[in-house]
Amino acid sequence: MRIAIVAESFLPLMNGVTHSILRVLEHLQERGDEVLVIAPSTQDAGAPDEVYGAHVHRLPSVPLAGYANVRVAMGGVYRVKRILADYAPDVVHLASPFVLGWRAAQAAHQLGIPTIAIYQTEVPGYAGRYGVPFLENWAWTRVENIHLLASRTLAPSSFALNQLRGRGIPRVEMWRRGVDTQRFSPGKRDAGWRAAVAPAGERLIGYVGRLAAEKQVQDLAVLADVPGTRLVIVGDGPQRQALEDALPDAVFTGFLGGEELARAVASFDLFVHPGEFETFCQTIQEAMASGVPVVATGRGGPLDLVENSRTGWLYEPGDLAALRNHVVDLMGDDAKRRAFAAAAHASVQGRTWSALGAELVQHYESVLAAHVPGTTPQGVAL
Template structure:
């Protein structure tokens, strides 16, 4: 029976321009409003990480558009407690803490439970945010219900296995990633490295979706002499890192910078490795977790930003540092390959080559004019990468997927029931 549900008005044929930060352009575009979206979040508030941050910015945009949104996420405790966040109903599933990460929760329940929740909400599209455990159940549920999905590949989970001493799990984890994204209607990745990585694994329905940066919050004007004096009272230049203090971030590699003269290493963030890192880096200043304006002030007050982690599909903190007028030295793998332009906005060192890391840091810390030039180029390079622009690009992907899925599959039992209900 034909559905009375109005079809989306945005019919697109996405094509990448080839520029790493230019959104894919639809060949035909009209305006669509009132999309019904379910976001299945592998992690969410109160845990703040890259996944949560992206979801919150997307929710702000969808709320402004007037879309109806539901978030499915792990609970914050052993009970199933739901809430409202940025206009979206957050359906919490019972969860348990991840071993070694008491603040990270893993959702319980099977495919059928997620299927019932989605069937009750009846979304036009399901957004799978960094799917792995809950996202695997959700993509199976949507496949059974006939709902199109947009999966966000954001975390290189399989590569964490060796870092955590369980390399035998890497193949299993990659099989899980493959199965999720082969079922998804479309997968979006944040970098050319991730794009090539998934295409190399036979996942072909994949496109690019970057991340925005709040340049009103992260900008050079936030630099604070008082903050600098509080962490480096002797006037030393500040080498800063921002991120989770966890095994996969490889923060211990920064020990190679510990004895650089007239510098102070500042670590912003928290996590299970903090105590071990404090022992390994006794002269560093550990600022703990910072957010909002406090984080923006800290980042802008750095002289140089360093990021040693090799498993970043994007690396939002690099983008925030660049917006703040801070040049970057990062490992030459993953997301940083797109973000940092060698000899212009920073340096990329060969993964594992800590002597090169040290040399690049010395190069910039020892040359004020070069560092200022790199800083200015870094700030200029991120202009225009706003969250409203990137969120609008995501909505174009939503509507493209909705339209193409309807053309290829016709009305499903779920969409037909929308049109016949009263």
């Protein structure tokens, strides 16, 4: 197949969207498919122009205000339409579409190319966190317009699926995320790393993710004085300095990737995630694969991943007393924490990226087989 992946963000920026695209590219390369990635430009001179055999076409971009390493592609629908027309893909894959993805959805629609839209980021929910709640309705209108044009939308969790269906978006199906259980494994636990981070032998409470407003990392301040523990924050972002000021006793490692990340996650005793706007939350899966139980908010993707009183605890959004109580409960009971850890590890076995990649290709083939040239997804003539 010939596939065009339109990426709202891509290398060198590493986030959940980029990670998923990389795993998809790896699978498509193994199959022998031809792939073009369309993504915003970057100021990093070392950014690759080919990844897993796919050529990367960069569009001019500008940095997002207040978040310099996130770039927004410039230009109109015509520019994207011309790229797609020249490449002539069988299907267009829209990765977390919002700005560039909206242009690509319109361009593919005009060209009569079927599209798969991957819902991965709850952008409208970010509006309040960034102090512009009046933009939430506009953002939802944008999301709805994109997914109404798509031949099929893939949602990563039951919460996201029901959220989209509840807003009248048709043709929504589930496509979860895989996890690398070889890379993320209890065997990566490192006593030396633990001793370096917590020389007094404290148990480690860990968070992994962007240090940005929508992740609500500041909520972890309620854990700062849990006896016998050390808070470890893995990641980087625009809020790092403010968070270091607010959490002076926490260890901030900065961004970690590859084996460094796997070692850190496996070395945690407990994983916490306070963000309320996760459509899936891949870091929770990686923690569970590493044999680490989880405490997270009971909204969004974590609802599917964390089983209360078995693999971790979920708490009501905003109930920080419950967050603290659940953490104290697990950190104070070694036997319970070990039982939760074993159950968490077992719960994610078999969720390979290979299986998820094969499932995605089936979605590609399905929309391609159902596509009638010259029609919209609703079958109305163009």
